[in-house]
Amino acid sequence: MRTRSRTWVIARTELRQLRQSPDFWLPMLILAGLFFVVIPTFLLFAITHVHNDAVVAKVATTLDVLPARAKAAIHGFSPAGRTSYALAVYLFAPLAVIVPMTISTAVGANALVGEKERGTGEFLAHSPATEREIYLGKLIASLLPGYLTTIIGFGIYALIVNLIVGPQVGGWFFPTSDWWVLMFWVVPPFLAITLCVVLRLSARVRSGAAAQQASGLVTLPLIIVAYAQSSGVLLGAGSTAIALGAVAWMAAVWGLWRGSGAVTRARLLGVEGPAL
Amino acid sequence: MVGDVVVRLEHARRTFGDVVGLADLSLQAPKGSVTVLLGPNGSGKTTAVRTITGALRPDTGRVEVFGVDPDVDGEAVRRRCGVVSAKPALYDRLSGRDNLRYAAELWHMGDDAPIDASAARFGIDEALDLRVGGYSTGMKTRLALARAILHDPDLLLLDEPTSGLDPESSHAVLRLIDEMAADGKTVVMCTHLLLEAEGLADQVVMLEQGRDLIAGPPDELVARYWPNPRVLVDAENRVSLDAVATMDGVLAFERNGGGATVDLDDACRVPDLVTALAARGVRLTRVVPHEPSLEELYFAVRERGVR
Numbered sequence: 001m002r003t004r005s006r007t008w009v010i011a012r013t014e015l016r017q018l019r020q021s022p023d024f025w026l027p028m029l030i031l032a033g034l035f036f037v038v039i040p041t042f043l044l045f046a047i048t049h050v051h052n053d054a055v056v057a058k059v060a061t062t063l064d065v066l067p068a069r070a071k072a073a074i075h076g077f078s079p080a081g082r083t084s085y086a087l088a089v090y091l092f093a094p095l096a097v098i099v100p101m102t103i104s105t106a107v108g109a110n111a112l113v114g115e116k117e118r119g120t121g122e123f124l125a126h127s128p129a130t131e132r133e134i135y136l137g138k139l140i141a142s143l144l145p146g147y148l149t150t151i152i153g154f155g156i157y158a159l160i161v162n163l164i165v166g167p168q169v170g171g172w173f174f175p176t177s178d179w180w181v182l183m184f185w186v187v188p189p190f191l192a193i194t195l196c197v198v199l200r201l202s203a204r205v206r207s208g209a210a211a212q213q214a215s216g217l218v219t220l221p222l223i224i225v226a227y228a229q230s231s232g233v234l235l236g237a238g239s240t241a242i243a244l245g246a247v248a249w250m251a252a253v254w255g256l257w258r259g260s261g262a263v264t265r266a267r268l269l270g271v272e273g274p275a276l
Numbered sequence: 277m278v279g280d281v282v283v284r285l286e287h288a289r290r291t292f293g294d295v296v297g298l299a300d301l302s303l304q305a306p307k308g309s310v311t312v313l314l315g316p317n318g319s320g321k322t323t324a325v326r327t328i329t330g331a332l333r334p335d336t337g338r339v340e341v342f343g344v345d346p347d348v349d350g351e352a353v354r355r356r357c358g359v360v361s362a363k364p365a366l367y368d369r370l371s372g373r374d375n376l377r378y379a380a381e382l383w384h385m386g387d388d389a390p391i392d393a394s395a396a397r398f399g400i401d402e403a404l405d406l407r408v409g410g411y412s413t414g415m416k417t418r419l420a421l422a423r424a425i426l427h428d429p430d431l432l433l434l435d436e437p438t439s440g441l442d443p444e445s446s447h448a449v450l451r452l453i454d455e456m457a458a459d460g461k462t463v464v465m466c467t468h469l470l471l472e473a474e475g476l477a478d479q480v481v482m483l484e485q486g487r488d489l490i491a492g493p494p495d496e497l498v499a500r501y502w503p504n505p506r507v508l509v510d511a512e513n514r515v516s517l518d519a520v521a522t523m524d525g526v527l528a529f530e531r532n533g534g535g536a537t538v539d540l541d542d543a544c545r546v547p548d549l550v551t552a553l554a555a556r557g558v559r560l561t562r563v564v565p566h567e568p569s570l571e572e573l574y575f576a577v578r579e580r581g582v583r
Contacts, residue, residue: 009381013367013374020369020407123365123423125331126433127382128354265331271292 006129010137011144018107018145028103028149035095036153037160040088044164047084056080059087066090073176081168088161089176097223099153100191104146105219108198109211111138112263117208121268134268135199135260142195147188154183181241189248194219196255200262206270280307281340282431282462283328288337289486290323297323298334299486305431305464305479310457312473313466314574315483321466322362323486325433328464329357341431355383358429362436364420368409372400372419375408376426383427394422398448414445421452432456434465438472450476470571480570482577489582498568501576505543510535510562511553519556523549535562 018024047056060083074089076082115121124134154175162172175183198215205211266272283305290298298320305311313321326332327339330346330353339346346353366375373391380389395401398418408416417437424432434453438446453463453476467473473480481491490497504527511517517536521529525548528539540546543565550563568576 006382006384009378013370013378016374017367017369118368119361119363120365120367122331122359122361122363123379125326126329126354126357126359126361127379128351128384129382130351266333269326269331271297271332 006133007136007140010129010134011140014107014111014138014141015144018141024106025145028106028145031102032099032149032153035099036157040092040095040157041160041164044084044088044161047080047087048164048168051080053079056083059083075169075173077168077170081165084165085169085173088165088174089179092157095153095157097187097190100146100150100187101194101219101223102146103149104142104191104195105198105215106212107145108138108142108195109202109215110208111142111199112202112268113205113208113211114202115268116206116270121270125265125268131263131265132260135263136256138202138263139192139195139199139256139259142199143191147191150187151183178241181245185245186241186248189245189252192252193248193255196252196259200259203262203264203267280343281305282307282342283311283464284338284340285324285327286338288324288327288334288339290327290332290334296486297332298327298337301337301483301486301488303481303488303491305462307462308457308460309478310453310463310465310476311479311481312477313464313481313483314468314470314473314570315466316468318485319483320486321468321483322435324483325359325361325435325464325466328431328433329354329359355427356430357433358424358427358431359433360417360420360424360435360437362439364416366408366411366416366419366423369407371407372404372411375419376404376423379423379426385427389426391426394426395419397425398422398452413440414442417441417445418448421449425452425456430461432461432463434463436466436468438467438469446472470569470574474570477570480573482574484578489577494570494573497573501573501580502539502568504539504541505546506566506568507538507540507546507549508535508562508564508566509538509549509553509560512559512561516556516558517553519553519558520549523552525549537566 047059056079060079066086074082074086076085115124129137158174161174165174166172197218198211201214201218202211205214264272281304283303285301285303288298288301289296301320301324303311303313303324313324315321323332327334328341328346330339330341330350333347341353342356344353367378370378372395376391376395377389380386380391392401392404395404398421400415400418400422403411403415408419411419421437432453434449437449441449450472453465456463457478465473465476477494479492480494480497482489490500492500509517509520514531514535517531520526520536520538525541525545526538527541528537530537538549540549546563546565550560553560
C-alpha cells in the first residue's frame, strides 16, 4: 500500500482545483503573457526596428536612474541597441517579481479562508492532517503556480530578448548573471515571505475579499523592494543581491516555521475571531 | 451492546467570545452503541461533535475518545473517526471520485481504497466522475456518507445528516447507522428531527443551551416520565368513554380528538376495562397500548422539567 505525504496530498488537491477553474487561471495566463511576451516584444521590437531617434532618446533618458555599475554594463552597437539592452536587462526586471507575486498571492489569499467560506474547512478540521501539514500544503499550492509561470515566462522572455535585441548587441546575452541571481536566489525567498504573510491573513480573516485586500497591502511594498533590488537601484547588484537573497531566505525560513501557528482547526471551522 | 466507553465528555465547556457553545456537557457513548443528541438549534450539538474529534478544544472539562485526549493526540483520534457534518463539506470543483480520493489519501489509505464500493453503497457510484458542483443536495449527502465510511471508522459522527434530504436519501442514512451499529461501530448522531431517532437510539442525550438535560436509553427515559401504562381507547360514541374515568385502577383519563387516553395502575387492568365498557353498552373501536415517542418525551422534558 502506497501512501503519500499529507502535505503533498493537500497541495496537489488545491492545484487540481485551480486547474479545474479556468476563470481563475486564464486571467493569470493572460497577465503572464502580457508581461513576459506582449509588452517586451512590442517595446523591444519598436526600439530596434522602427529607427525613430526621438523615441529612442526619450526612452534612453529614463535609464538615467540606473546606478553607474548598471550603466557601465550596457552593451550595444547603436543607441537603439544600448537602449533595448538596458530595457531588456534592467527595466523589465520587475516582471519577474510582479507576475509570481500576483499569481501566488491570489491563490494564497483564498487558500485558507476559501475552505472556511465553502464549508470544506469542516472536513479538513476533522481529518487526521495536522495544522502544519495543512499550512505547508496550502503554501506549496500557492507558491508553485506563480513560480512555475514565472520560470516558464522567463524562458520565453529570454528567447524573445535574445532574438530581438541579440543582433544589436553582438549575439545572445540573456540571462545575465544578475538575472540568474534574481530568478533563483532573490525571487523565491521574497515569494515565500509574501506567502507566509498572506497565508496568515487568509487563516484569520472571514472572507476571501478581505484576504485579497489585506494581501494587496502586504504585497505592494515587497514588490517595490524586490523591483528596486532587481534593477540594481536599491543596494546595487552582484554580491549585494546575493547577500540580500541570503537575508530573505533566512526571513522566509523563519516565516515558514512560525507561519503554521496561524492555522488552527477553530479557524478552519470559522468559529475563531478575526483578531490579527 | 454496552462495552468500553468510546466517547467520554465530562463537564465540557466551550465559549466563542460571548456566545456559549457548550455550557456544561457530560456524556458517554459506549462501544457499539448509537447515541442520539437531541436538541433545538443552538443547543450545542455541533460543538459537541467538533469537541469529540478534537477539532475544538474545550475551555474547561475533560474529553476522552478511544481512551485518548483528542487535544493531545488528535491525529490518532481523527484517524478512527468518520464525520458527516450538517453541510456536506465537499469540494465542488472536483469530481466525486476526486473528493473520495482526497479523503483516502489524507487517511493514508493508499491506492487500493474502496472508493467505488463505498460510493456504490450509497448509490452514487454512477455519478462519481461528475463534478460535485452539479450534484443535488441528496447526492452530496450520499457522497459525504461514502467519504465518512471510506476508511471504515470505529466512530461515526453524524451532524443533522438528514436535514433537507429526500426520503430515499434519509433512508440511506438511517440504514447506514443501523449497519454500523450492527458491525459493532459506535455512532453519535445529532438531530432535532425526533422521528428519525426513533428506534435507532440506544441512548438519548437531550441538550439545551449547551447542557445535557437528561440522558439514558429511550425506554428508561419514557418510564421516568410515564411510569404507568397508558392505553388509547376509542368508541363509536366517544362521549360514552367518559365512564372510564371512574373505573378501578384508572389513574388519569383524558378525552381528545382521537378518543381517550387512559393511564392505569397496571396493564393487567385492560381486559377488565374492556369487559366493563362492553357491559355498559360502549361499542369500542380501538384499544391499543401507547408507547410514548421520543417527540413526546422531548416535549415532556421541556414542559415538565428534568426528572
